[in-house]
Amino acid sequence: MINILISSAGRRVALINCFRHAATELGLDLSVIATDMDPSWSPACQVADVAIRVDRCTSAGFIPQMMEICLKNQVNLIVPTIDTELMVYAESRPLFADIGTEIHIGDPEFVAAARDKAATAALLGAHNIPVPQTWDISEMLYNASLFPFPVLIKPKDGSCSKGISIVSCMEDIREKIKNPEDWLAQEICTGQEYTINCFYDRDGNCVACVPHYRRFVRDGEVCFAETVRVPEFTAIAHQFSRIFKGIRGCICFQGFRQNDGSVRVFEINARFGGGYPVCDRAGGTFARWIFQEIMGIQPDYHDNWKEGVRMLRYDEAIFTGV
The missing domain is CATH 3.30.470.20 (ATP-grasp fold, B domain)
Structure with a gap:
């Protein structure tokens, strides 16, 4: 029996089906555990073999709670699915390895x-990988005349296109964001x-x-x-x-x-x-x-x-x- 846990399962029914199909092809007996803050409103939790309510991934009790779930259900593998849980899982991977649970995640440095989208753009650009021209919003506030509006603005740690918008002037930026240090601007591709x-x-x-x-x-x-x-x-x-x-x-x-x-x-x-x-x-x-x-x-x-x-x-x- 292989037990996998889909973390923050939400609507990821298709992902669960991919794992089930792979298990069938390999002749594996698979059990899928899905966790979410409210399993009753999660389609993926409804199709999983086991559904468990958990705390928000940013809470102090999240990792101890997940470790307890893994021990109780003999979880072989955790598959993280949302950006906000990635770092806490990456940093906790050795703890889970000690109880026999792998986490499908890279090292914390990666x-x-x-x-960090600003760090991503800088690092890729330094290795000659083509990226959109990128600016720190804080710099734009003091040198607005140097930037070629319109530009795209987004949170540095955003996901699912949340917060992304096109702005045509500094007034638009001041209207839309409160903490400039948490945002970046990029040329429109x-x-x-x-x-x-x-x-x-x-x-x-x-x-x-x-x-x-x-x-x-x-x-x-x-x-x-x-x-x-x-x-x-x-x-x-x-x-x-x-x-x-x-x-x-x-x-x-x-x-x-x-x-x-x-x-x-x-x-x-x-x-x-x-x-x-x-x-x-x-x-x-x-x-x-x-x-x-x-x-x-x-x-x-x-x-x-x-x-x-x-x-x-x-x-x-x-x-x-x-």
Whole structure:
């Protein structure tokens, strides 16, 4: 029996299904535990084998609570899913290892770099990876005439497109934000937006890179997507192995493929992205490799996924209390 725990499960029914499909193919007996602050309002908790209410991930009691759950349920693997829980899990990985639970997360240094969008842009730019021109909002307040409005503003540690907006002048910025030191501004990219799903082995080598075009996005999560081979993004994914110490497992990064064919990278997520199911269906079977890793067998890594696989999400419902 393999017991996995999907943390902050929310609406991630498709992710659970990917793990269940991988377990079936490998002949594994799988139990899925889903945790959330209110499982009664979580679709993923409704389809899991076990659903457990937990405290907010930023609370002092979160890690002791998760360790107790893991001990009681003999959890082999935790899969974090939201940005705000990544660092606390990364820093606590040795504690969970002592009780026999792995956490699918990179080292704290990598997670910290990925969580801070300003640090991400600076680090990638220093390694000649193309990024949008980026400014600190605090600098803009004193040198507004130097910046080419309109620009995009976003929280340095934001996620799911929350807080992102286009501003045309300093008055717009002062209206929209209260703490300039927590925000950054970037030039507006054009072209097609992509998410690139990547898998890194335990030595930090990139073994698969599956980009998908984000045809339609709602509240930061892709609804319509199509897998596309983009050599420029693949090359960048392999560069990450040299840039980031402690990168491992599934991550994703986002970028634009501009009309002239050039690319820009603007964000890294040290976790499964919301669009991972299209990668899985195209043959990027990261869930399978994770099971093989925790079973102690050599994963059958490959990069032979299929181009042109589309994901067309639609609204569906789970009914309770009937």
